[in-house]
Amino acid sequence: xxxxxxxxxxxxxxxxxxxxxxxxxxxxxxxxxxxxxxxxxxxxxxxxxxxxxxxxxxxxxxxxxxxxxxxxxxxxxxxxxxxxxxxxxxxxxxxxxxxxxxxxxxxxxxxxxxxxxxxxxxxxxxxxxxxxxxxxxxxxxxxxxxxxxxxxxxxxxxxxxxxxxxxxxxxxxxxxxxxxxxxxxxxxxxxxxxxxxxxxxxxxxxxxxxxxxxxxxxxxxxxxxxxxxxxxxxxxxxxxxxxxxxxxxxxxxxxxxxxxxxxxxxxxxxxxxxxxxxxxxxxxxxxxxxxxxxxxxxxxxxxxxxxxxxxxxxxxxxxxxxxxxxxxxxxxxxxxxxxxxxxxxxxxxxxxxxxxxxxxxxxxxxxxxxxxxxxxxxxxxxxxxxxxxxxxxxxxxxxxxxxxxxxxxxxxxxxxxxxxxxxxxxxxxxxxxxxxxxxxxxxxx
Amino acid sequence: xxxxxxxxxxxxxxxxxxxxxxxxxxxxxxxxxxxxxxxxxxxxxxxxxxxxxxxxxxxxxxxxxxxxxxxxxxxxxxxxxxxxxxxxxxxxxxxxxxxxxxxxxxxxxxxxxxxxxxxxxxxxxxxxxxxxxxxxxxxxxxxxxxxxxxxxxxxxxxxxxxxxxxxxxxxxxxxxxxxxxxxxxxxxxxxxxxxxxxxxxxxxxxxxxxxxxxxxxxxxxxxxxxxxxxxxxxxxxxxxxxxxxxxxxxxxxxxxxxxxxxxxxxxxxxxxxxxxxxxxxxxxxxxxxxxxxxxxxxxxxxxxxxxxxxxxxxxxxxxxxxxxxxxxxxxxxxxxxxxxxxx
Numbered sequence: 029x030x031x032x033x034x035x036x037x038x039x040x041x042x043x044x045x046x047x048x049x050x051x052x053x054x055x056x057x058x059x060x061x062x063x064x065x066x067x068x069x070x071x072x073x074x075x076x077x078x079x080x081x082x083x084x085x086x087x088x089x090x091x092x093x094x095x096x097x098x099x100x101x102x103x104x105x106x107x108x109x110x111x112x113x114x115x116x117x118x119x120x121x122x123x124x125x126x127x128x129x130x131x132x133x134x135x136x137x138x139x140x141x142x143x144x145x146x147x148x149x150x151x152x153x154x155x156x157x158x159x160x161x162x163x164x165x166x167x168x169x170x171x172x173x174x175x176x177x178x179x180x181x182x183x184x185x186x187x188x189x190x191x192x193x194x195x196x197x198x199x200x201x202x203x204x205x206x207x208x209x210x211x212x213x214x215x216x217x218x219x220x221x222x223x224x225x226x227x228x229x230x231x232x233x234x235x236x237x238x239x240x241x242x243x244x245x246x247x248x249x250x251x252x253x254x255x256x257x258x259x260x261x262x263x264x265x266x267x268x269x270x271x272x273x274x275x276x277x278x279x280x281x282x283x284x285x286x287x288x289x290x291x292x293x294x295x296x297x298x299x300x301x302x303x304x305x306x307x308x309x310x311x312x313x314x315x316x317x318x319x320x321x322x323x324x325x326x327x328x329x330x331x332x333x334x335x336x337x338x339x340x341x342x343x344x345x346x347x348x349x350x351x352x353x354x355x356x357x358x359x360x361x362x363x364x365x366x367x368x369x370x371x372x373x374x375x376x377x378x379x380x381x382x383x384x385x386x387x388x389x390x391x392x393x394x395x396x397x398x399x400x401x402x403x404x405x406x407x408x409x410x411x412x413x414x415x416x417x418x419x420x421x422x423x424x425x426x427x428x429x430x431x432x433x434x435x436x437x438x439x440x441x442x443x444x445x446x447x448x449x450x451x452x453x454x455x456x457x458x459x460x461x462x463x464x465x466x467x468x469x470x471x472x473x
Numbered sequence: 474x475x476x477x478x479x480x481x482x483x484x485x486x487x488x489x490x491x492x493x494x495x496x497x498x499x500x501x502x503x504x505x506x507x508x509x510x511x512x513x514x515x516x517x518x519x520x521x522x523x524x525x526x527x528x529x530x531x532x533x534x535x536x537x538x539x540x541x542x543x544x545x546x547x548x549x550x551x552x553x554x555x556x557x558x559x560x561x562x563x564x565x566x567x568x569x570x571x572x573x574x575x576x577x578x579x580x581x582x583x584x585x586x587x588x589x590x591x592x593x594x595x596x597x598x599x600x601x602x603x604x605x606x607x608x609x610x611x612x613x614x615x616x617x618x619x620x621x622x623x624x625x626x627x628x629x630x631x632x633x634x635x636x637x638x639x640x641x642x643x644x645x646x647x648x649x650x651x652x653x654x655x656x657x658x659x660x661x662x663x664x665x666x667x668x669x670x671x672x673x674x675x676x677x678x679x680x681x682x683x684x685x686x687x688x689x690x691x692x693x694x695x696x697x698x699x700x701x702x703x704x705x706x707x708x709x710x711x712x713x714x715x716x717x718x719x720x721x722x723x724x725x726x727x728x729x730x731x732x733x734x735x736x737x738x739x740x741x742x743x744x745x746x747x748x749x750x751x752x753x754x755x756x757x758x759x760x761x762x763x764x765x766x767x768x769x770x771x772x773x774x775x776x777x778x779x780x781x782x783x784x785x786x787x788x789x790x791x792x793x794x795x796x797x798x799x800x801x802x803x804x805x806x807x808x809x810x811x812x813x814x815x816x
Binding site for chain 2: 154155156157158159175176179181182353357
C-alpha cells in the first residue's frame with residue numbers, strides 16, 4: 029500500500045511551510061531514514077527523512093509555495109504500484125530537478141472540475157474526533173478515517189493513539205517489558221505508570237508528545253512495572269523493590285541518563301530513581317505523584333483491586349476523573365484484564381499493603397535538600413480525588429507546579445494536550461542544561 | 474400496531490393500578506372537576522356520547538351539563554367561548570374531536586389565547602387547556618390523521634405537551650389545568666387503549682421536562698408520543714445486536730428540555746430524532762439545531778439523523794399509511810446505521 033508522506037509540523041506553532049527542495053528524484057527507491065526533502069518554515073529549515081522505504085512519487089514541490097501542515101507531499105510506492113489520485117497539495121507538476129534554469133511556463137488550465145478535486149481533498153472528521161485530536165495535539169491529516177468517505181471518528185483517533193507505541197517487547201535479562209515509540213537519538217524519555225495501570229496507558233500522551241517533537245523526537249520508553257501489564261508477579265511487593273526493578277530495567281536497556289515521567293505511584297518511583305543517583309535524571313515530570321503526603325483514597329484503591337466486572341469497577345474508576353465519563357468501557361476492560369492474571373491479585377494486594385497500609389501513604393520521599401538538580405515539574409488536576417493536589421506543596425522549591433482545571437487524578441488522559449505541552453517544554457529546557465553526549469555516555473557505561 | 478410495553482414506574486409505596494391512557498385522562502378530568510369549581514369541559518359530543526374516544530364518558534352525569542358542555546359543530550365558536558371563559562377566571566378544558574379540526578379555530582388559539590397576556594401587559598391570562606386527539610394508524614385518512622404539534626409549538630405564548638404513557642397523560646393534564654397560560658396537549662389516538670401504572674391520587678408531571686425511558690451508551694433516540702414506544706422496542710432489538718440505545722421521551726415540545734438532550738448526546742455521541750409529524754420543519758429539526766448550537770456539538774461522532782412523517786398527506790390505504798410514519802424497523806435500521814457505519 030502507498031505510504032503517504034505529509035508535510036510535518038516541525039515547529040510547535042507551525043501552520044504551513046514550503047518545500048525548499050527534494051533531495052531524492054521522482055521514481056528513485058528510498059530506504060527508511062534517508063533524507064527526502066528540505067522544509068522551510070517562517071523560523072527554520074530542516075531535512076525530513078523517509079519513515080518507510082519505497083519508490084518516491086512526488087506530489088508537491090517548491091513551486092507549490094506554502095502548504096498546510098498535514099498535506100500529502102509524496103507517496104512511497106511498492107514496485108509496480110500506481111500512485112493514488114493526486115491529492116490536495118498537488119498544485120504544481122512534480123519537478124524533481126532542483127534549481128531548474130528554465131523560465132517558468134504558464135500553468136496549464138485545470139482540466140477537471142475544481143469541485144470534485146476539493147471534495148476529494150476535504151479532510152472529513154466528526155466534531156468529536158476533531159475535538160479529541162485538538163485536545164491531544166494530534167494531526168488529523170495523519171489519521172486514517174474508517175467512516176463514510178474516509179470520515180475520521182473517535183475510534184480512529186483512539187486507534188491512532190494506540191498505534192503510536194510498539195507492542196511490549198520481550199524483557200531483556202534483568203529488565204522489564206517495555207513499549208517503545210519516538211526516535212532513536214537523544215536522551216530517552218522514560219514513563220513509569222501508576223498502581224493497577226500499565227505501560228499501554230501512556231499511549232495517548234506518547235502520541236501527543238511524538239507529534240509535538242516531530243522529527244526530533246527522542247526515544248520514548250514505557251515500562252510495565254512488576255505486577256502490571258506483561259511484567260511478572262514475582263518478587264518482593266514493596267516500593268523499594270519496584271524502584272530496584274525499574275532501575276535494573278533502565279540499566280539493562282543501557283540507559284544511564286533519562287528524562288523521567290511518572291504518574292501516581294510511578295511518580296514516587298521516578299522521584300526515588302532521580303534521588304538514587306544510579307540513573308542520571310535529565311528532567312523529572314511527576315503527574316499526581318504519590319510520596320508527598322499521607323492521604324490517599326483507600327476506598328477507591330480497594331474497590332479497584334476487588335472489582336471483577338465493569339459495573340463494580342466503574343464507580344471507582346470514575347473517581348479518577350473530573351469527568352466521570354472518561355472511565356469508559358475500553359478503560360474498564362483494560363483495567364480488569366490487567367488485573368486478571370493468576371497470582372496478580374495477591375501480588376497487588378501485598379503491594380497495596382506495603383505502599384498504602386491502612387489507607388495511608390507510608391513511603392515518603394526524602395528530598396535530601398536539593399539533591400534533584402534537573403528541571404523538575406509537578407502536574408496535578410485540581411479535581412484529583414485520589415491524592416489531594418495540595419501534597420505538591422511538600423515538594424522542594426525548585427519544582428514547578430502546574431495545576432490543571434477540569435482534571436482529576438489522570439492528567440495524562442484528561443488533559444493530554446496540556447501535559448504533552450508541559451513535557452515538550454521540559455525536554456526543550458533540559459536539553460539546554462544537559463552535559464554533552466559524551467559525558468552522559470560515561471555514566472551509561 | 475406494535476405492542477406497548479409498560480415504561481412507567483409509580484412513586485414508591487403509592488397505590489398504582491394499571492389503567493388505560495384514556496382512563497388516566499378521565500381520572501385527571503374527574504379529579505380536577507371535583508377539586509376546583511372553576512374547571513369545566515367543553516367539546517363536541519363529550520357529554521352523553523362520552524367523547525369520540527370515550528375519554529369523558531360518565532362525567533356529564535357526575536358533574537352536570539353546566540360543567541361538561543356539548544358544543545355545536547363550530548370549532549371557532551367553542552374556542553372563543555373557552556378563551557373568553559378563561560379570561561374571566563374559569564379553567565376550561567377544550568376537547569377537539571380530532572386535532573385536525575383545530576385548523577378551524579386557529580384565530581382563537583394563535584391570535585387570542587397565545588397573545589392576550591402579552592397584549593394586555595400581564596393584566597390578564599388565559600388558563601386554557603386544549604386536548605388534541607391526533608395521529609395516524611386508524612385508517613381515517615388525510616383529514617383525520619395528522620400530527621400538527623409542531624405548528625402550535627412554533628407559537629410563543631403556547632405550551633405544547635405530548636404524553637406517551639397513562640402516567641404522563643394524567644400528570645401532564647393536571648399540570649396543564651394548574652398552568653396560568655394556555656397549554657395544548659397532543660394525545661395519540663392509538664395510545665388511548667394502552668395501559669400502564671397510574672397512581673390513584675392527583676399528581677403533576679412538570680411541563681418542560683423530558684424523561685429518560687431507557688438509559689444507554691451508544692446513541693440517543695429522542696422520541697415523541699407513540700414513537701417513544703416504537704423507539705423502546707427498537708432499542709430492545711438493538712440490544713440484541715450489541716448496541717445500547719438511550720431513549721428519551723420528550724414529553725414537552727414547548728418549553729423544550731434542551732438540558733436533558735444536551736447531557737444525553739454528550740454521553741452517547743450520536744443522536745436520532747423520531748416523531749410522527751412531518752419531518753420537514755418538524756420538532757426533530759429544532760432538536761438537531763439545538764444540539765448543533767450547543768456544547769454537545771463537539772461530542773458528536775456521527776451526523777444527526779431524523780425520522781419523521783413522509784412529505785405527503787396521510788394516505789388512506791393501510792400499507793401506505795404505515796409507510797408514511799416511522800415504524801420500529803425504521804428506527805432500528807437508522808440507529809444501527811449510525812452506530813455501525815457512522816452515517
